[in-house]
Every structure is written in structure tokens, then in C-alpha cells.
Amino acid sequence: MRRKPIPRPTAKAPLSETSQNIQSLPELAPKKKKRLVQMQLDLVGELRKKCRVCGMEYIPSNSEDVVLHRKFHAMNVGGxxxxxxxxxxxxxxxxxxxxxxxxxxxxxxxxxxxxxxxxxxxxxxxxxxxxxxxxxxxxxxxxxxxxxxxxxxxxxxxxxxxxxxxxxxxxxxxxxxxxxxxxxxxxxxxxxxxxxxxxxxxxxxxxxxxxxxxxxxxxxxxxxxxxxxxxxxxxxxxxxxxxxxxxxxxxxxxxxxxxxxxxxxxxxxxxxxxxxxxxxxxxxxxxxxxxxxxxxxxxxxxx
Known part of the structure; x- marks a missing residue:
């Protein structure tokens, strides 16, 4: 007499590779985007300025240009x-x-x-x-x-x-x-x-x-x-x-x-x-x- 096979339930979903005994890590919060700050306004105009006294052209918003102009202006005016x-x-x-x-x-x-x-x-x-x-x-x-x-x-x-x-x-x-x-x-x-x-x-x-x-x-x-x-x-x-x-x-x-x-x-x-x-x-x-x-x-x- 042949033994009748016992039916076995089929798996509905693949087994997970993660063990149920390990505590899951908390989800990381999304990084905040760095806020960009505009340091110079572009007014679609001439950024360069020409001094009426010494004749030098410079950019008033540029600190290095301002220092150079101050030095040149002093030489032009006083020597x-x-x-x-x-x-x-x-x-x-x-x-x-x-x-x-x-x-x-x-x-x-x-x-x-x-x-x-x-x-x-x-x-x-x-x-x-x-x-x-x-x-x-x-x-x-x-x-x-x-x-x-x-x-x-x-x-x-x-x-x-x-x-x-x-x-x-x-x-x-x-x-x-x-x-x-x-x-x-x-x-x-x-x-x-x-x-x-x-x-x-x-x-x-x-x-x-x-x-x-x-x-x-x-x-x-x-x-x-x-x-x-x-x-x-x-x-x-x-x-x-x-x-x-x-x-x-x-x-x-x-x-x-x-x-x-x-x-x-x-x-x-x-x-x-x-x-x-x-x-x-x-x-x-x-x-x-x-x-x-x-x-x-x-x-x-x-x-």
C-alpha cells in the first residue's frame, strides 16, 4: 500500500534575511539643506566706480579694491x-x-x-x-x-x-x-x-x-x-x-x-x-x- 503524501503549505512571501531577534535601526532624519546667502547684489549696472580726484577705477563692494584705491588716492593727492x-x-x-x-x-x-x-x-x-x-x-x-x-x-x-x-x-x-x-x-x-x-x-x-x-x-x-x-x-x-x-x-x-x-x-x-x-x-x-x-x-x- 502506498502512503498518501501529506500536503504542505507553500510560502506566500520570501523569507527575510533580517533576523527577528535584532532590533531594527531607527530611520535617519533627512539632512537640512544649507541656506545660501547672497553676498553681493547684481543690479545689472556698473559695479566699477571711477574716482574723480585720482582717476582710479575700483569696485566699492570689494574690500581689496577699496584698500588699493585708498592707497593710490593718498599718493595722487599728497604725493x-x-x-x-x-x-x-x-x-x-x-x-x-x-x-x-x-x-x-x-x-x-x-x-x-x-x-x-x-x-x-x-x-x-x-x-x-x-x-x-x-x-x-x-x-x-x-x-x-x-x-x-x-x-x-x-x-x-x-x-x-x-x-x-x-x-x-x-x-x-x-x-x-x-x-x-x-x-x-x-x-x-x-x-x-x-x-x-x-x-x-x-x-x-x-x-x-x-x-x-x-x-x-x-x-x-x-x-x-x-x-x-x-x-x-x-x-x-x-x-x-x-x-x-x-x-x-x-x-x-x-x-x-x-x-x-x-x-x-x-x-x-x-x-x-x-x-x-x-x-x-x-x-x-x-x-x-x-x-x-x-x-x-x-x-x-x-x-
């Missing part, structure tokens, strides 16, 4: 700070001395690296205020070969050809920086440049009446002048000239100009007729008219 030791060292390059202890020092290609670096630091302030292009150090402290006799041109003479029919060549520094130092600050600067030719400024009222001369619209930062079409020999160019805000109207700029023309060429003073300004600003044009003593007839050059 560039020099240490007492540096003032004593650069005094050996003195080309003019004032009664109040102030003096003008000339810095050229052959001077020490410390002198040239300090002159470049001052020129950064000058370039920013005048919105002028920065001159690389390679060009700033380079030499220039000229085919015009420096001695002849300095005294207003026409260049004379040599026996072979060529003008004598000369070599000179391309630039020289003149720093006006008062106390332990540089409160004025003039960058002089060796040039070959310049154009005479013509009075706008009768510029069209001059034969061979036409009014030239000047892109001179708002200074409207007319210049002659024919170039004249020149030797000294005033590339940059600057005085700190607190020291203007004291004759510093004119003193710098006189020092540049008396020192630029060794042993001789360059006639004013051989001096030219580089694309003067409105205030630069006023300075030129005051220094030359006439409204027109002075020169500008294209750099």
Missing part, C-alpha cells in the same frame, strides 16, 4: 611716499634745489635699479591720472641714436651735414625722469624724451590763412588745438608732467620743465623753441601756454 634713507641716496642725482629743502632729482638709464624702479612707481601714478599708456621698462631705459647734431639743435641751429654729406650721429638716453621731492614725498614728476621733430601750434582763428598749414583736429583729451603740417627740428619732448593735487599752483611744473631743458643734454641748456609737448591735456595745454608765454607758436610732437 608718493619715499623713505628717509632713499631720499638721502637719490639726493646725489640732484639737478635743482629749493629754499625749503625740496629738490629735483634726475633718473636715467645708467642709474641703479632701485632709482629706476622708484621712478617707474611714480610714473604709474602719473599714467593713471593722465590716462596715458604705460611705457615698458625696456623702452623707458633705452638708448636712442640720432642723426641730428644735439649741440646744433639745442641752440636752435639747423643740422649741418658732415664732409660725406650726412649729419653727425649721436647717442643719448631716450628718456629721463625728473622727480620733485619735498620732505619724504615725490610731489611732482616730468618724463622727458629725446625727439627728432615737432609741429608748431597755430592759432585757430587764423590757422586756415597759413600757407601749407591746416587745422588738425586734436585727439588731445578735449584740448582742441591746430598744428602745422610741416615738421620742424626738435630735441626735447615732454612726455608726461604731473603735480600732486595738494601741491598745484606752486610753480612745481614750470620748475620741472626748466630743470629738464637745462639737464637733459650734458653741459648745455636747450632753447625753448626746441622743446615740444606730447598731446597735451586741457591743463597741459594751459601749462604750455604759460611756460612758453604765448597762446600759439609752441610745439607738440606725436609719440
Amino acid at each position: 608718493v611716499d619715499f623713505t628717509k634713507a632713499f631720499v638721502e641716496r637719490i639726493k646725489q642725482n640732484q639737478v635743482w634745489a629749493g629754499g625749503d629743502g625740496s629738490f629735483i632729482a634726475a633718473v636715467g638709464r645708467k642709474d641703479t635699479l632701485a632709482f629706476r624702479n622708484k621712478a617707474s612707481e611714480v610714473l604709474k601714478v602719473v599714467n593713471t591720472e593722465l590716462a596715458a599708456v604705460t611705457i615698458p621698462d625696456e623702452a623707458l631705459w633705452s638708448q636712442l641714436h640720432s642723426s641730428i647734431s644735439s649741440k646744433a639743435v639745442a641752440h636752435g641751429e639747423k643740422p649741418q651735414p658732415s664732409a660725406k654729406g650726412h649729419s653727425a650721429c649721436s647717442t643719448s638716453d631716450r628718456f629721463k625722469a625728473y622727480l620733485y621731492i619735498h620732505g619724504q614725498k615725490c610731489v611732482g614728476a616730468c618724463l622727458a624724451e629725446r625727439i627728432q621733430e615737432a609741429y608748431t601750434v597755430v592759432d585757430q582763428d587764423d590757422a586756415s590763412e597759413h600757407t601749407g598749414r591746416v587745422p588738425v583736429p586734436a585727439e588731445f583729451h578735449g584740448a582742441s588745438i591746430s598744428i602745422s603740417r610741416v615738421a620742424e627740428p626738435a630735441i626735447l619732448g615732454i612726455s608726461r608732467i604731473w603735480t600732486s593735487n595738494l601741491h598745484r599752483k606752486m610753480g612745481i611744473a614750470t620748475t620741472l620743465l626748466d630743470s629738464a631743458r637745462s639737464d637733459f643734454l650734458y653741459g648745455m641748456t636747450i632753447e625753448k623753441t626746441m622743446v615740444a609737448f606730447s598731446q597735451p591735456t586741457g591743463s597741459g595745454g594751459e601749462l604750455a601756454r604759460k611756460w612758453f608765454g604765448r597762446r600759439a607758436g609752441w610745439c607738440v610732437y606725436i609719440d
Whole structure:
């Protein structure tokens, strides 16, 4: 007799791998999302601001920019700070001395690296205020070969050809920086440049009446002048000239100009007729008219 099979219930669900004797872990609470805080508002406008006094552009909401602007503003208004030791060292390059202890020092290609670096630091302030292009150090402290006799041109003479029919060549520094130092600050600067030719400024009222001369619209930062079409020999160019805000109207700029023309060429003073300004600003044009003593007839050059 065969034994009848005993029916066994089938499992309705798979067995769990978790033991019933182990207490289940509590469910972790969901992490809270970190709240983002907007640190700067974007109002779809210009975030940069330009100081009307020193001319520097900066972002008022940026603390580093604010510190840089404060430092630059102080240099522009009161002058560039020099240490007492540096003032004593650069005094050996003195080309003019004032009664109040102030003096003008000339810095050229052959001077020490410390002198040239300090002159470049001052020129950064000058370039920013005048919105002028920065001159690389390679060009700033380079030499220039000229085919015009420096001695002849300095005294207003026409260049004379040599026996072979060529003008004598000369070599000179391309630039020289003149720093006006008062106390332990540089409160004025003039960058002089060796040039070959310049154009005479013509009075706008009768510029069209001059034969061979036409009014030239000047892109001179708002200074409207007319210049002659024919170039004249020149030797000294005033590339940059600057005085700190607190020291203007004291004759510093004119003193710098006189020092540049008396020192630029060794042993001789360059006639004013051989001096030219580089694309003067409105205030630069006023300075030129005051220094030359006439409204027109002075020169500008294209750099």
C-alpha cells in the first residue's frame, strides 16, 4: 500500500534575511539643506566706480579694491611716499634745489635699479591720472641714436651735414625722469624724451590763412588745438608732467620743465623753441601756454 503524501503549505512571501531577534535601526532624519546667502547684489549696472580726484577705477563692494584705491588716492593727492634713507641716496642725482629743502632729482638709464624702479612707481601714478599708456621698462631705459647734431639743435641751429654729406650721429638716453621731492614725498614728476621733430601750434582763428598749414583736429583729451603740417627740428619732448593735487599752483611744473631743458643734454641748456609737448591735456595745454608765454607758436610732437 502506498502512503498518501501529506500536503504542505507553500510560502506566500520570501523569507527575510533580517533576523527577528535584532532590533531594527531607527530611520535617519533627512539632512537640512544649507541656506545660501547672497553676498553681493547684481543690479545689472556698473559695479566699477571711477574716482574723480585720482582717476582710479575700483569696485566699492570689494574690500581689496577699496584698500588699493585708498592707497593710490593718498599718493595722487599728497604725493608718493619715499623713505628717509632713499631720499638721502637719490639726493646725489640732484639737478635743482629749493629754499625749503625740496629738490629735483634726475633718473636715467645708467642709474641703479632701485632709482629706476622708484621712478617707474611714480610714473604709474602719473599714467593713471593722465590716462596715458604705460611705457615698458625696456623702452623707458633705452638708448636712442640720432642723426641730428644735439649741440646744433639745442641752440636752435639747423643740422649741418658732415664732409660725406650726412649729419653727425649721436647717442643719448631716450628718456629721463625728473622727480620733485619735498620732505619724504615725490610731489611732482616730468618724463622727458629725446625727439627728432615737432609741429608748431597755430592759432585757430587764423590757422586756415597759413600757407601749407591746416587745422588738425586734436585727439588731445578735449584740448582742441591746430598744428602745422610741416615738421620742424626738435630735441626735447615732454612726455608726461604731473603735480600732486595738494601741491598745484606752486610753480612745481614750470620748475620741472626748466630743470629738464637745462639737464637733459650734458653741459648745455636747450632753447625753448626746441622743446615740444606730447598731446597735451586741457591743463597741459594751459601749462604750455604759460611756460612758453604765448597762446600759439609752441610745439607738440606725436609719440
